[in-house]
Amino acid sequence: MKILALDSSGLVASAAIAEDDNLLAEYTVNYKKTHSQTLLPMIQEICRMTEQDLHTIDGIAVAAGPGSFTGLRIGSATAKGLGLALDKPLIHIPTVDALAYNLYGCGDLICPMMDARRNQVYTGIYQFEGDELKILTGQAPKGVEELAEELNVLGRAVVFLGDGVPVYRKLLEEKLSVPHRYAPAHANKQRAACVAVLGLRYMREGRIETAADHRPDYLRPSQAERERQERERREQEHAGH
Amino acid sequence: MEDVLILAIESSCDETAAAVVKNGREVLSNVISSQIALHTLYGGVVPEIASRKHIEKINQVITEALDQARVSLSDITAIGVTYGPGLVGALLVGVAEAKAISYAAGIPLVGVHHIEGHICANYIENKELEPPFLCLVVSGGHTHLVRVADYRTYEILGRTRDDAAGEAFDKVARAIGLGYPGGPKIDKLAREGNPEAIVFPRAKLSDGEYDFSFSGLKSAVLNYLNGCHMKGEPVCEADVAASFQRAVIDVLVEHAIHGAKAFRMDQLAIAGGVASNSSLRAAMEEACRREGIRFYHPSPIFCTDNAAMIGVAAYYEYMAGTRSGLDLNAVPNLKLGER
Numbered sequence: 001m002k003i004l005a006l007d008s009s010g011l012v013a014s015a016a017i018a019e020d021d022n023l024l025a026e027y028t029v030n031y032k033k034t035h036s037q038t039l040l041p042m043i044q045e046i047c048r049m050t051e052q053d054l055h056t057i058d059g060i061a062v063a064a065g066p067g068s069f070t071g072l073r074i075g076s077a078t079a080k081g082l083g084l085a086l087d088k089p090l091i092h093i094p095t096v097d098a099l100a101y102n103l104y105g106c107g108d109l110i111c112p113m114m115d116a117r118r119n120q121v122y123t124g125i126y127q128f129e130g131d132e133l134k135i136l137t138g139q140a141p142k143g144v145e146e147l148a149e150e151l152n153v154l155g156r157a158v159v160f161l162g163d164g165v166p167v168y169r170k171l172l173e174e175k176l177s178v179p180h181r182y183a184p185a186h187a188n189k190q191r192a193a194c195v196a197v198l199g200l201r202y203m204r205e206g207r208i209e210t211a212a213d214h215r216p217d218y219l220r221p222s223q224a225e226r227e228r229q230e231r232e233r234r235e236q237e238h239a240g241h
Numbered sequence: 242m243e244d245v246l247i248l249a250i251e252s253s254c255d256e257t258a259a260a261v262v263k264n265g266r267e268v269l270s271n272v273i274s275s276q277i278a279l280h281t282l283y284g285g286v287v288p289e290i291a292s293r294k295h296i297e298k299i300n301q302v303i304t305e306a307l308d309q310a311r312v313s314l315s316d317i318t319a320i321g322v323t324y325g326p327g328l329v330g331a332l333l334v335g336v337a338e339a340k341a342i343s344y345a346a347g348i349p350l351v352g353v354h355h356i357e358g359h360i361c362a363n364y365i366e367n368k369e370l371e372p373p374f375l376c377l378v379v380s381g382g383h384t385h386l387v388r389v390a391d392y393r394t395y396e397i398l399g400r401t402r403d404d405a406a407g408e409a410f411d412k413v414a415r416a417i418g419l420g421y422p423g424g425p426k427i428d429k430l431a432r433e434g435n436p437e438a439i440v441f442p443r444a445k446l447s448d449g450e451y452d453f454s455f456s457g458l459k460s461a462v463l464n465y466l467n468g469c470h471m472k473g474e475p476v477c478e479a480d481v482a483a484s485f486q487r488a489v490i491d492v493l494v495e496h497a498i499h500g501a502k503a504f505r506m507d508q509l510a511i512a513g514g515v516a517s518n519s520s521l522r523a524a525m526e527e528a529c530r531r532e533g534i535r536f537y538h539p540s541p542i543f544c545t546d547n548a549a550m551i552g553v554a555a556y557y558e559y560m561a562g563t564r565s566g567l568d569l570n571a572v573p574n575l576k577l578g579e580r
Contacts, residue, residue: 036333040340040567054345069289070330073296077334081341084300085314212300215293222289228282 001203004043004057004082005196008035008075009067009095010114010163015042016192017050017057018200024050026193035074043078054086059208061091061199063098063190065217066122066139067114072216083211090214091199091207096139099162100126101194102187108157109136113164116141121164122219123147125154141219144168148175157181161188245559246310248317248348249552250303252335253327253355254382255286256545257298261310261317262552265560266364269310271542271549274298277422284421285411292330299338306548314346321555324352324565325575326382332571340567351555352565355546356383356577357395359512361557362543362550370537375506377497379521380513381407381424384493385577386451386500389510392557395578398500399451406489407515409455413462413485417478427482428518434479436487439465443492451496458488490524498528510537517541 002019013035016026025046029038047054062079065072083090099112105128113121121144125137137150144164148171151158160172161183172180182188202208221229244263251258255276261269276294280286307313322339325332336352343350360376372392378385384401404412407424414423419430441461444454462485469476501509509529515521516538529536543550563580 034570036337036570037568040337040344044344044567069292070333073292073330073334074337076296077299077337078341080296080300081338082345084303084338085342085345212304215297218293222287222293224283224287224290 001058001200002056003059003061003091003196003199003203005061005192005199006039006043006075006079007063007095007098007190007192007195008039008071009063009065010071010190012190013038013042014190014192015039015046016196017046017052018193018196020200023193023196026191028191030189035071039074039078057086057088059089059091059199059203061093061195061202063095063195064092064214065095066116066141066219067095069218072218076214076216080211080214083214088211089208090211091202092209092214092217093195093198093202094139094217095190096122096124097126097133097135098194098198099190100124101133101198102161102191103159103183104128106159108159109151109154111147111151111158111160112162113147113160113168114162115164115167119143121147121168123164125150139219144171145175148172152177154178159183163189245318245556246312246316247319247321247552247555247559248303248306248314249321249548249555250335250339251323251358251546251548251551252295252299252331253323253325254331254546255280255291256547257295257302258546258548259303259306260548260552261306261312262549262556265553265556266368268365268549268552269312270306271547272302272306272309273545273547274302281421284415286328288328288330291328292334295331295334299334303338314342314348317348319349319351319555319559321351321353321551321558323355323358323551324569325355325572327355327573329571329573332573336569336571340569344567349559350565350569351558351563352569353551353554353558354575354577354579356385358550358554360387360389360395360510361553362512362539362547363510363537364553365543365549366540367537370508370510373506374508374510374537375497375501375504376510376512377493378513379406379493379511379515381405381411383513384453386496387577388504393561397577399449399453399496401453401455402446403454403456404459406453406455406493407513409459409489410515412459416463416466417476417481424515424518427486428520430479431483431486431520434477434481434483436483438477438480439484441484441488443488451500453492453496455489458485486520490521493521494524494528497525498532498534501534502532506534508535508537512539512544514545517544
């Protein structure tokens with residue numbers, strides 16, 4: 001089984017092709033250039049290098065949120081276009097789960113954190129049990145202090161990774177009472193290889209969707225929706241008095 | 242010669258659209274998924290919501306366009322996609338989708354300028370129309386007087402200095418309680434009003450004979466409403482709508498006719514969402530008849546944002562050898578005629 005995988009959820013743009021237990025190619029760039037200009041040329045390059053016939057790919061896995069709204073849509077629209085043209089299914093991989101997969105086999109808790117602005121991170125708490133990635137707390141936007149408190153209650157050593165680390169490291173140091181470390185450069189950002197490996201798993205389990213149905217999972221409403229909901233809630237409260 | 246089939250994709254604002262166009266002028270399908278009902282809740286287009294809707298609908302819209310045209314991707318000669326101007330997040334969905342299809346299906350890609358698409362909409366139903374001609378582009382985001390010298394050669398004679406004509410319609414509609422979108426609502430209400438009831442200003446710009454300005458007019462309408470309110474006088478919304486609309490149309494028609502005469506153009510076209518306005522069409526038609534100028538306009542379905550017009554523009558680009566790379570990016574402020 002062969003998977004093409006994409007991740008453009010954060011600052012990193014990454015594309016990979018994996019076939020069963022082999023990673024055939026991975027191209028990851030962490031540079032301030034718009035994913036709109038880099039992602040498809042990167043896909044083209046790894047396919048050219050590995051002489052892919054695109055039609056032999058079984059599915060397209062995409063890191064489908066959370067992340068930068070625009071970044072997610074570039075990845076999703078690219079995956080949807082490929083899926084439409086090749087008539088292949090898509091595999092929707094939660095971004096934070098894929099980040100956690102960077103630390104396969106780690107005995108401690110794994111805590112990816114992506115900068116979500118507004119003093120929050122997209123985060124989750126994971127641990128490996130044998131071959132299985134167990135989700136202790138599912139991916140969600142969360143305040144860093146609340147996250148630190150949750151980890152303190154769990155009372156176990158934890159490894160952090162993700163682009164939220166440099167932003168909130170100081171605050172973490174202040175709030176954490178459990179032993180903690182930070183993953184090194186090769187394993188602390190989004191990598192499409194992780195999306196591909198999870199994608200292979202999902203696909204074997206039949207967890208696929210059509211390219212038409214696929215949409216990213218932003219984990220947050222748009223600002224306009226949030227403000228409207230807030231306004232309606234206030235109006236209801238007002239009417240209740 | 243073999244038929245040239247363009248699959249066109251448009252997502253620059255709040256319509257997700259795809260179309261198949263044959264040999265530049267024959268529309269085989271024109272599918273538009275409008276989000277207008279959703280944005281009405283917010284009184285205007287919300288960029289993030291528009292972008293989210295595009296990604297939910299885009300594959301269905303493209304598949305529908307291919308199905309209605311009774312073709313498959315393997316029949317398509319080239320893919321045309323709007324890459325600017327527009328809302329960047331919205332544009333990116335169409336651009337990323339188009340690039341992926343282009344790459345995976347091995348079909349050449351042609352990036353299209355949204356306003357050039359609007360102008361090209363005139364070719365669809367007017368088979369005899371060919372450049373040179375003058376075109377007035379009026380929409381919610383744009384007000385341009387353009388000299389179309391050749392199929393791909395555009396010269397902007399005038400543009401708005403502030404609000405687009407359609408934007409002024411939206412703002413005035415909101416002020417008199419009509420809601421969004423303002424254009425069609427004002428057009429309808431104006432039919433019941435007296436266009437000479439209130440005299441609103443027609444802006445003349447000393448340093449740009451073809452440029453437009455609508456913010457002063459908008460302020461005059463708001464001041465008028467405010468004045469009535471202060472004095473406790475009743476407001477006749479229909480008269481306000483008709484008088485405001487007349488002021489906009491007078492300026493649009495005057496500039497367009499002036500330009501056509503100055504550049505010795507015997508053909509004048511209108512394009513863009515506001516080109517659906519019935520009073521604008523009537524006034525333009527009458528003025529052109531008086532001056533012996535042939536007048537062209539697209540049907541309303543080709544005035545609103547649509548992909549058929551993008552397919553027409555892409556055809557002429559494709560035939561001229563234009564090809565876009567897989568690094569094509571959305572350019573929210575893309576200039577007309579920029580290559």
